Amino acid sequence: MKRSNTQKLKDALEEDIINGQLLPGAKLDHDALAAKYGVSRTPIREAIQQLVVSGLVTVKAKKGTFVAKVGxxxxxxxxxxxxxxxxxxxxxxxxxxxxxxxxxxxxxxxxxxxxxxxxxxxxxxxxxxxxxxxxxxxxxxxxxxxxxxxxxxxxxxxxxxxxxxxxxxxxxxxxxxxxxxxxxxxxxxxxxxxxxxxxxxxxxxxxxxxxxxxxxxxxxxxxx
Amino acid sequence: MKRSNTQKLKDALEEDIINGQLLPGAKLDHDALAAKYGVSRTPIREAIQQLVVSGLVTVKAKKGTFVAKVGxxxxxxxxxxxxxxxxxxxxxxxxxxxxxxxxxxxxxxxxxxxxxxxxxxxxxxxxxxxxxxxxxxxxxxxxxxxxxxxxxxxxxxxxxxxxxxxxxxxxxxxxxxxxxxxxxxxxxxxxxxxxxxxxxxxxxxxxxxxxxxxxxxxxxxxxx
DNA sequence: TCAAATAATATTGACAACAATATACAACAA
DNA sequence: TTGTTGTATATTGTTGTCAATATTATTTGA
Structure with missing residues (x-):
């Protein structure tokens, strides 16, 4: 079974968040991630959107997307x-x-x-x-x-x-x-x-x- | 607050599924939906992906995406x-x-x-x-x-x-x-x-x- | 110095086009 | 008929590019 970049990205980010590589409040820069993983912005974007739905990531409109920092x-x-x-x-x-x-x-x-x-x-x-x-x-x-x-x-x-x-x-x-x-x-x-x-x-x-x-x-x- | 097409699509589909306009098992054709709502495939795709995460929709690889039919x-x-x-x-x-x-x-x-x-x-x-x-x-x-x-x-x-x-x-x-x-x-x-x-x-x-x-x-x- | 106006920049959304892959179908052979 | 091979098609993934919008920085004027 072949998984898409979007899925791989999603898993990778999820891992990093859960294991503390990415701390709550850390910024998730689309371009930076695209460069890091060598893909275009779309899969990054989609992976992040999915993480938002599952609650691990939040977006502040026009401010950027961040690892969810729950109060x-x-x-x-x-x-x-x-x-x-x-x-x-x-x-x-x-x-x-x-x-x-x-x-x-x-x-x-x-x-x-x-x-x-x-x-x-x-x-x-x-x-x-x-x-x-x-x-x-x-x-x-x-x-x-x-x-x-x-x-x-x-x-x-x-x-x-x-x-x-x-x-x-x-x-x-x-x-x-x-x-x-x-x-x-x-x-x-x-x-x-x-x-x-x-x-x-x-x-x-x-x-x-x-x-x-x-x-x-x-x-x-x-x-x- | 302005909502994106993706969000509007997501809400619309969610509504249709919850209210029974779209029955469990119904196929969600990207192109058809794109035509119906007058947008490109990207927002459709993203909306559907998010619905998958929340469990209302499932994808059968290379078969299409369908309204989730829970056993x-x-x-x-x-x-x-x-x-x-x-x-x-x-x-x-x-x-x-x-x-x-x-x-x-x-x-x-x-x-x-x-x-x-x-x-x-x-x-x-x-x-x-x-x-x-x-x-x-x-x-x-x-x-x-x-x-x-x-x-x-x-x-x-x-x-x-x-x-x-x-x-x-x-x-x-x-x-x-x-x-x-x-x-x-x-x-x-x-x-x-x-x-x-x-x-x-x-x-x-x-x-x-x-x-x-x-x-x-x-x-x-x-x-x- | 301060505030308003304007410009520069970052974020985000969307599109069309292309590419890759798996499936369905049909032609063909056994 | 059954099975196999190859072709057509549908689905899915990705990219580069453009556009819209909001924020930040800068300039300007008082």
Whole structure:
């Protein structure tokens, strides 16, 4: 399958935004990008338009297009919704999970625990994602899974700001353990609540951090 | 504020899809649309690309672009998520609603009741939307409200298939009354559950209907 | 010095034309 | 009939160019 320049551009920019290569507020200059990637303005333009629809990029009319910088309040709102979606995944997973899926989830949990022992936050970050992905799958609602993943991506540029202390990781693993047990036992309500809290704690810790960094909401960053 | 052709096209197509002028599966021919709206292919192309991102349109490579025809299973999944989002709105509204908002909700409820008396389904449809919009606002989570509205739009092309019996309308109003009371009394859990059910009942009735119409999933419709 | 008017510039939108690719169709052969 | 090959066609992607509009910079006049 051959993908168009527009699609490749879109993916590349999305990556850069999610991974923090392009910080919120950074300007996306059409001509500069066209030069960088060796294409004309059209595919750039189209890629950016699509990113606008999905919410990762915003345009200020006649001022330029910028990596979306979501305000503090909206960030809280987004975490609130994220928690709800994750909770729903947990509830459905507790009801619908299949034996093989349960084993996959157990394995993912163990990998989280291992990376905890080694105190490698980056590794944990990946395993953590896998754990949650297992729950998405087990919810047997692929539309929900897609929506959840999409929202998580939109939040990622800001989760980099979270402080990943050793303590937080071990706490997180404990939460995972409780979530797993609830799903294993088919306790829908418990699984939902645990997952909601799990996400909201992240959100709270995050917002505590952000509210300390006063410069955040106002700083205007340019392209590196 | 001046809107571009691309934006106008996008809105126009969106409207046509949501209101059933363009049925799921209908082909969107670039050249035909360009001729119809008297513009070149570029704005058409860009408008369509954006609709693809938001899920209303799909492209089959080298076969053409079509109004998205979501399968029966995915439709169920979407209703499941819709119910969750509406339930969340209700829960938050019960906690956060302001006096003025409560009065607006009460007024919307009364308008639903009135349109029930007159047995005018079309009118009820509109007032029903207003009622739910009031709840969205009262949730004080504008991100959630946007997501809910967006998903509702994606479902709209299929809700046309629902049978709007007089009976259903009066039942619906009763549900609205219970929802309103729960929100008024600040009963978060009750409001959430009532709203979830309210949506799921629609979804169930709908799926009952769809599963009878065998031809639905397979029929390939062309542009009118 | 300040403010209004004007010029220069950047952003954005749109078009026509060209190019590449995959599909559908038809002619042909087995 | 069935299958294969080649040709025509439709779809899709990309480019260079032009045009419209708003912002920024500069000049001008008081």
């Amino acid at each position: 503090f309040d909206q960030l809280i709102e987004m975490f609130e919704v994220m928690a709800e979606l994750e909770g729903m995944c947990g509830r459905l997973a507790a009801r619908r999970i299949q034996p093989a899926e349960l084993e996959a989830l157990r394995a993912a949990l163990h990998r989280c625990e291992d990376s905890d022992v080694m105190s490698d936050p980056d590794d944990y970050y990946y395993e953590n994602e896998e754990f949650h992905n297992c729950i998405y799958t087990a919810s047997h609602n692929s539309f929900l899974a897609t929506e959840a993943r999409q929202l998580k991506q939109r939040l990622k540029p800001y989760r980099r700001l979270q402080l990943q202390t050793r303590n937080r990781v071990s706490t997180s693993v404990n939460e995972h353990r409780r979530i797993f047990e609830a799903i294993e036992k088919g306790q829908e309500y418990e699984a939902e609540q645990q997952l909601k809290e799990h996400v909201l704690i992240q959100g709270t810790r995050f917002s505590d951090f952000v509210s300390q960094v006063k410069t955040f909401g106002n700083s205007s960053q340019e392209t590196s | 029966f299973d995915q439709l169920i999944e979407m209703f499941e998520v819709m119910a969750e989002l509406e339930g969340m709105c209700g829960r938050l509204a019960a906690r956060r609603i302001q006096p003025a908002e409560l009065e607006a909700l009460r007024a919307a409820l009364h308008r639903c009741e009135d349109s029930d008396v007159m047995s005018d389904p079309d009118d009820y449809y509109y007032e029903n939307e207003e009622f739910h919009n009031c709840i969205y606002t009262a949730s004080h989570n504008s991100f959630l409200a946007t997501e809910a509205r967006q998903l509702k739009q994606r479902l709209k092309p299929y809700r046309r298939l629902q049978l709007q019996t007089r009976n259903r309308v009066s039942t619906s109003v009763n549900e609205h009354r219970r929802i309103f009371e729960a929100i008024e009394k600040g009963q978060e859990y009750e409001a959430e559950q009532q709203l979830k059910e309210h949506v799921l009942i629609q979804g169930t009735r709908f799926s009952d209907f769809v599963s009878q119409v065998k031809t639905f999933g397979n029929s390939s419709q062309e542009t009118s």
